[in-house]
Amino acid sequence: MVKKYCIVISYDAFSQDNWAVAKELPHLKSLIQRGASTTNVKSVYPTLTYVIHSSYVTGNYPDKHRVFHNNPFQPFLREIDQDWHWFLSDIKSPTIFEAAHKKGLKTAALLWPVSGKAPITYNIPEIRAVRGENQALKILKNGSKLYTLALEMKYGKIRQGIEQPYLDDFTTACAVDTIKNKKPELFMLHLIDLDDIKHFKGTKGTHIDEVLIRMDNRIGAIIDATKAAGTYDETTFMIVGDHSQLDVRYKVYLNRLFADHGLIYEKAGIPKWRAYVQAAGGAAYLHLQPGDDEAHELALTLLQEALHDERYGIEAIFDKQQLEAMHVDPRFEMMLEAKQGYCFDDDYKCEAVIDLHAQGKVYATHGYLPSKPDYTSNLIIAGPTVQQGFDLGEVSVVDIGPTIARILDLPLGETDGRALVEAFK
The missing domain is CATH 3.40.720.10 (Alkaline Phosphatase, subunit A)
Structure with a gap:
């Protein structure tokens, strides 16, 4: 054979x-x-x-x-x-x-x-x-x-x-x-x-x-x-x-928004989180502490406001039903998609939006929707x-x-x- x-x-x-x-x-x-x-x-x-x-x-x-x-x-x-x-x-x-x-x-x-x-x-x-x-x-x-x-x-x-x-x-x-x-x-x-x-x-x-x-x-x-x-x-x-x-001009740090509103904080010099955005390049996952309904509501409010603010370059916020249709891991209830030219990153201490071109940097990444x-x-x-x-x-x-x-x-x-x-x- x-x-x-x-x-x-x-x-x-x-x-x-x-x-x-x-x-x-x-x-x-x-x-x-x-x-x-x-x-x-x-x-x-x-x-x-x-x-x-x-x-x-x-x-x-x-x-x-x-x-x-x-x-x-x-x-x-x-x-x-x-x-x-x-x-x-x-x-x-x-x-x-x-x-x-x-x-x-x-x-x-x-x-x-x-x-x-x-x-x-x-x-x-x-x-x-x-x-x-x-x-x-x-x-x-x-x-x-x-x-x-x-x-x-x-x-x-x-x-x-x-x-x-x-x-x-x-x-x-x-x-x-x-x-x-x-x-x-x-x-x-x-x-x-x-x-x-x-x-x-x-x-x-x-x-x-x-x-x-x-x-x-x-x-x-x-x-x-x-x-x-x-x-x-x-x-x-x-x-x-x-x-x-895709080529990127703007890096977006949504955790800075969370930090500014107490969803990310430091205790005895150690960072803690009630809500956290885990960047995936052109996409991001929203993590929420179980049982913290107040943090859940505040995080959603902040992200909805950012969605309608052009500075943050958010194309869409997907809910659990939409994620299920896209075969995303079922442990997640919400994801964010960046517009072309934008991507997400995790840091919470820097400015919420950084213009890479203004810093003389060239960058590209992936993670975006397959469509x-x-x-x-x-x-x-x-x-x-x-x-x-x-x-x-x-x-x-x-x-x-x-x-x-x-x-x-x-x-x-x-x-x-x-x-x-x-x-x-």
């Missing part, structure tokens, strides 16, 4: 506005021509990396897999010090990793979100040391020890912390090595260069084209590795962008059983897991998404 292989490359922030340039680069162009593709991948809400990747591997929306943000709720803690949803146990739906493990497939993952301590044969999870932890020990503890050590010895000199392009160059070198020497049947890796550059330099400019070229070269190296390994003819490649990004105009991302599927030049049309990030399951004949169970069977011969 011929083995089947599937390589999934999460091309972070690879969105429809990048398609015109990317589709003319040699390696992506080849995959597009011999496979199925679309620029109309709709994401989940909020459009954050860890939420989306949890939907990838489960085929479910956040109301089922329960990863609602990159970070668990950690009020008043700087983002650089916060824990993230690093561990597979944070996902409350069955995953493609577990399905492959149960079937006895050899699997690998490189810097894949929410994969710590997963039943993956060869795993270097995306995980970061915080609050004085040791980075190397944390990765070894939560991934595959011998595999990680071997690749670190071979390629560690490429990496310079989390700086790009070095981090993705390291990941690519590890991927090439893994394909040649381990031949995993399911291989999922996360490349972050494009997302990083958009965040800190904006979504337009020559810096974007430079990253797209680097990314195409990385994809080419991975394809070439399958040829060297003798697995190319049996490998299905999936290249998928998780979200778009924002021109906010979709891209998907390419190419392999031995995929129809050549096929237009996939509108698909969803929840279709990724079921499609992987279809390629590898895995039982993923009940999912919100569907296998994209029309793409196959």
Whole structure:
């Protein structure tokens, strides 16, 4: 029986506005021509990396897999010090990793979100040391020890912390090595260069084209590795962008409003909260202390007033019924959506609205509603059983897991998404 292989490359922030340039680069162009593709991948809400990747591997929306943000709720803690949803146990739906493990497939993952301590044969999870932890020990503890050590010895000199392009160059070198020497049947890796550059330099400019070229070269190296390994003819490649990004001029700190009205306060120098806005880039969650009806009423009043004040850039306030329709984690009763050009942040001590351009800063982010105009991302599927030049049309990030399951004949169970069977011969 011929083995089947599937390589999934999460091309972070690879969105429809990048398609015109990317589709003319040699390696992506080849995959597009011999496979199925679309620029109309709709994401989940909020459009954050860890939420989306949890939907990838489960085929479910956040109301089922329960990863609602990159970070668990950690009020008043700087983002650089916060824990993230690093561990597979944070996902409350069955995953493609577990399905492959149960079937006895050899699997690998490189810097894949929410994969710590997963039943993956060869795993270097995306995980970061915080609050004085040791980075190397944390990765070894939560991934595959011998595999990680071997690749670190071979390629560690490429990496310079989390700086790009070095981090993705390291990941690519590890991927090439893994394909040649381990031949995993399911291989999922996360490349972050494009997302990083958009965040800190904006979504337009020559810096974007430079990253797209680097990314195409990385994809080419991975394809070439399958040829060297003798697995190319049996490998299905999936290249998928998780979200778009939008340029931001104004950062909005709604917790400053709460602090000005006593909903956030300090007691013996320690900050406390009765209501708190947890920012998710272009969206935000409202947290309320249970049983504090007065705080609930005041918070709603303040947010409704801010909604009608142009300075705060709030596009909408969603109630629980609306959130249920969008498959948002059911623990939340209210979310806020920012207008284009605005995003939310957590701090309560700075001004409520900061003009980044006035400070000479360029910034972009995501998290916004999937239905924002021109906010979709891209998907390419190419392999031995995929129809050549096929237009996939509108698909969803929840279709990724079921499609992987279809390629590898895995039982993923009940999912919100569907296998994209029309793409196959």
